Amino acid sequence: MKTEIPEKVLGRLTLYHSILTEYLDNGAETISSPQIAARLNIDDSQVRKDFKLLNNAGRCRVGYSVTGLKDSIEETLGFKKTKEAVIVGAGHLGLALAKYSGFNDYGLNILALFDNDPQKVDMTVNNKQIFHISRLPNLLQRLGIEMAILTVPPFCAQKTAEFLAQSEIKYIWNFTPVVLKVPADVKVWNENIIASFLQFAGQHLQKDD
């Protein structure tokens, strides 16, 4: 994936990809930028501008080849490069992410879940087993996994992050609202749902107050 692609463009490319998958399922062979723009209520020129970032967008006389454009987005965003991760915290959010069908299509392979609740241990979710957190260091080493998706309750997020760092985790996708203190060699990506909501609210809801 090209890291220089801005987050907003990235977001649109994944939405284009969903639309293309839908068109493909419906047997469509070509699609036009106005058709895509209309679905997202954005400007046609924005769509064409985004496509300029793609290698070989599959432009043809009648628009774009659905398969060509889809392949190009997948190649540009690096879907083909699979990354493996585990989910730490098998609560509602952790289970929702474990069941989320989209990840595999986008190159994220979740291998297992971890929790400290004995009642959850050994359960299977979407073909992924839930292991006791105490088995994490050993299993990560054996599986060669460096990425953890953190979905534990806020009160134990920091403690868990320290345990992950000690267990050689190098990348934490943090779904908790806690700002984690981790060693410099551990990269944290905060999934900031609140920030997303505030931007939504700022763009729309305030106007109706």
Added chain:
Amino acid sequence: MKTEIPEKVLGRLTLYHSILTEYLDNGAETISSPQIAARLNIDDSQVRKDFKLLNNAGRCRVGYSVTGLKDSIEETLGFKKTKEAVIVGAGHLGLALAKYSGFNDYGLNILALFDNDPQKVDMTVNNKQIFHISRLPNLLQRLGIEMAILTVPPFCAQKTAEFLAQSEIKYIWNFTPVVLKVPADVKVWNENIIASFLQFAGQHLQKDD
């Protein structure tokens, strides 16, 4: 909230807010931009630049007043303006969002959940009742709610979105991976977890392939 604040800055402001809350809980009265920058592994100058967007950031001789800075972020981001919403789809993700403690602090008040599963109806999650989806139109009208958080399975996302539009919902916070077709007067905000992951992967994981 000032809509001109870029998403990335918004994200950092909410993280600063979490850090300030933590400092306040620990009884700290002042905080410096280097202290905040260190926690997020970002540059001190970035933090000060972000603070320039705030009204009355509470700067004092020894740094910033923790309470002053916290209030200023809350005022700037419009946390004080409460928005009400319902969750449609009481699966794992819907229940996780219903239990998420952060929303109230940030001005989002989730009043109820809706689902079509009789076994879930009348259950209570975090003091919010789950109602049968058939009661949604009437309840939304009585409560005067225009915003829905959509967490149904992908296969019924479009059908549900159409039902929400018919029920006078004007804002849909879409947590499904489906690109929804809705009337022009309905605003959709796609919570794009995949795009977030791809940016994370692009910034870090690819380097290790």
